[in-house]
Amino acid sequence: MEKNDKKIPWFKRYNKGPVDQPAREIPDGLWIKCESCGEIIYKKELSKNLWVCSICGHHFRIDGKDYIDILIDEGTFQEFDSNITSKDSLNFIDSKRYSERIKETVIKTGLNSAITTGIGTIDSIQVSCGFMEFRFIGGSMGSALGEKFTRAVERAIEMEIPLIVVSASGGARMQESILSLMQMAKTGTALTRLHNLGLPFVSILTHPTTAGVMASYASLGDVIISEPGALLGFAGPRVIQQTIGTELPEGFQSAEFVLEHGFIDKIVPRNRLKATVAGLLRYMYEPAVKTVT
Amino acid sequence: MKVQQFHLDFERPLVELEERIRELRIKASAGDGHAAREIIELEAKLNAMRSEVYGNLSRWHRVQVARHPKRPYSLDYINKLATDFIELHGDRGFRDDPAVVGGFATFFGHKVMFVGQQKGRNTKENIQRNFGMMHPEGYRKALRLFRLAEKFRLPIVIFIDTPGAFPGIGAEERGQAEAIARNIFEMARISVPIIITIIGEGASGGALGIGVGDTVLMMENAWYSVISPEGCAAILWRDRAEAPKAAEALKLTAPDLLELGMIDRIIPEPVGGAHTDPDKAAELLGIELRRELERFATFDESIIAKRLDKYRNMGVFDSGG
Structure with missing residues (x-):
């Protein structure tokens, strides 16, 4: 894990204004300043600690693919559908063509879409899994992501195994307009088939998970877990502030706020994620009957 | 005069x-x-x-027609088309959300459950109805009515007309995202027919939260998109005034959506828009509604699989090469 240039937390930036803070970015340096407590941390230590500040517990944003290492037993992950990528079917142009935006993002990230999907084992329990990538156009959900998510659901159904998805998303992808809105319906409705078979879906939320993704599959886990401090919600803080015209309360839309209001089950620090998911699956799933290996 | x-x-x-x-x-x-x-x-x-x-009409013009303050709203169509309407209230959990109305209704002799988003006709009513922007309890009220419909084997008729789900502190505290997600999930497995018509504005998750069904009709000047043109312009152009540009890019009109295969049919409006002749607009809506109700006069559980297959196939992507 060598990248740390996109780990300035969003909702702090809203309050302080969208300023670049190059001083904090030391991509090739040995030391890193914690975005939360300001502590200077040895980068190797931070990496060993799964990018969690050992002083204040702040969770730095990491890539979706990093969660494969965190959750999935070493060497068991097998990726599927990596060829699926977005298509500019509406000829959408804002500051640049959407087709260009896709191409540039693919080159920049080395990814074809905003989710990596496949199968692997968690504590020897086979699961169908998905890992969202915020660095791919804000983890936004378009048709490619919707299709890959749906195939991951179908793989879980076919193999009779649990579904585990790590979310990080700003919402639906505007450049696909109605098509991306319908991905909320596509992914949400696909989960009914998994549900009918009694197969578990554990939804893991990371910073940030909002809007179209939060208002579809991310909120539909049998159990929903979040990392500490993640921004979770339907509308963005800025939109709410503009609508109601007053300051938002401290901690509004944080994982802790959402837990208190009853919309997630647990807040779990990164180093406990795997053990927690494995523990849950022991209650929700009988691998002795259903494991296909 | x-x-x-x-x-x-x-x-x-x-x-x-x-x-x-x-x-x-x-x-x-x-x-x-x-x-x-x-x-x-x-x-x-x-x-x-x-x-x-x-x-x-440009796409932006149609958005303006869809928002015309004289455009007929859900209850106007109910008044003109339903021979009976028994309104029901409340989500049984928090409160009654007046931004959505619902109840037992009879159209052309067909008994149904009706649910529709409702804007206010004047300032006072708009404050009460929150301009047709639902809170989580509104989505839960709708879901309660969908379940009633299922219990009594009544088809569900839905009118969509909302500038969006309400973005506020209370809405977040009470789980706006969960409420919409839950409705998408539950509407997928309701065992009675769901007939949806976008009669005015169809903004994003706020619309989709009561928008999963077997037939999706759209009035000629209605719009339906992942985000409002203003919201899109604010994010992508950093200026809400660029909404006309965003409306073009979003391809949010009824003809656009029909071409994309996202809706089933367009309901024509009187020349000049539904507001110029509400009676005629209701009559044209009635024709399509009646056709759907007759089509679904008998139904069985197979509608669920058909509905799931329909949503399964939505989206356009590349599989590389």
Whole structure:
């Protein structure tokens, strides 16, 4: 894990204004300043600690693919559908063509879409899994992501195994307009088939998970877990502030706020994620009957 | 007759012509034969102009028509089309959300469960109805009514007309995202037919939260998109004033959505939009609604699988090469 240039937390930036803070970015340096407590941390230590500040517990944003290492037993992950990528079917142009935006993002990230999907084992329990990538156009959900998510659901159904998805998303992808809105319906409705078979879906939320993704599959886990401090919600803080015209309360839309209001089950620090998911699956799933290996 | 009128920019030439005809009528009624002849001429011109203006509406113009303050709302269509309506209230958890109305209704002899988003006609009513923007309890109220419909084997008729789900502190505290997600999930497995019509504005998750069904119809000047043109413009162009540009890019009109295969049919509106002739608009909506209700007069559980298959296939992507 060598990248740390996109780990300035969003909702702090809203309050302080969208300023670049190059001083904090030391991509090739040995030391890193914690975005939360300001502590200077040895980068190797931070990496060993799964990018969690050992002083204040702040969770730095990491890539979706990093969660494969965190959750999935070493060497068991097998990726599927990596060829699926977005298509500019509406000829959408804002500051640049959407087709260009896709191409540039693919080159920049080395990814074809905003989710990596496949199968692997968690504590020897086979699961169908998905890992969202915020660095791919804000983890936004378009048709490619919707299709890959749906195939991951179908793989879980076919193999009779649990579904585990790590979310990080700003919402639906505007450049696909109605098509991306319908991905909320596509992914949400696909989960009914998994549900009918009694197969578990554990939804893991990371910073940030909002809007179209939060208002579809991310909120539909049998159990929903979040990392500490993640921004979770339907509308963005800025939109709410503009609508109601007053300051938002401290901690509004944080994982802790959402837990208190009853919309997630647990807040779990990164180093406990795997053990927690494995523990849950022991209650929700009988691998002795259903494991296909 | 001095009625305060609301006009859209592109309607101005039509309004001026209407004004002129009105003046001539006064003269004609005073016995001015020349004025009477001119009225006939101008009326023909007005009709031609109206067809032309409305035949060439930009996407942004249609958004404005969909938001016209005189456009018929859910309850207007209920009044004109339903022979019976017993309104039901509340989500049984928090409160009754007046931004959505629902209850047992009878259309053309078919008993149904009706659910529709409802805007206010004046400031007072708009405050009460929150401009048709639902809170989480509104989505839960709708879901309660869907389940009632399922229990009593009644088809569900839904009218969508919302500028979006409400973005507020209470809405977040009470789980706006969960409420919408839950409805998408539950609507997928409701075992009675769900017939949806977008009658005005279909903004994002706020619309989709009561928008999963077997048939999706759309009125000619309605719009339906992942985000409002203003919201899109604010994010992608960093300026809400670029909404007309965003409306074009979003391809959010009924003809656009039909071409994309996202809706089943377009319901024509009277020339000039539904607000120019609400009776006619209701009649045209009624024709399509009746057709759907007759189609679903008998149904079985297989509708669920068909509904799931329909949503399974939505989306356009590349599989590489």
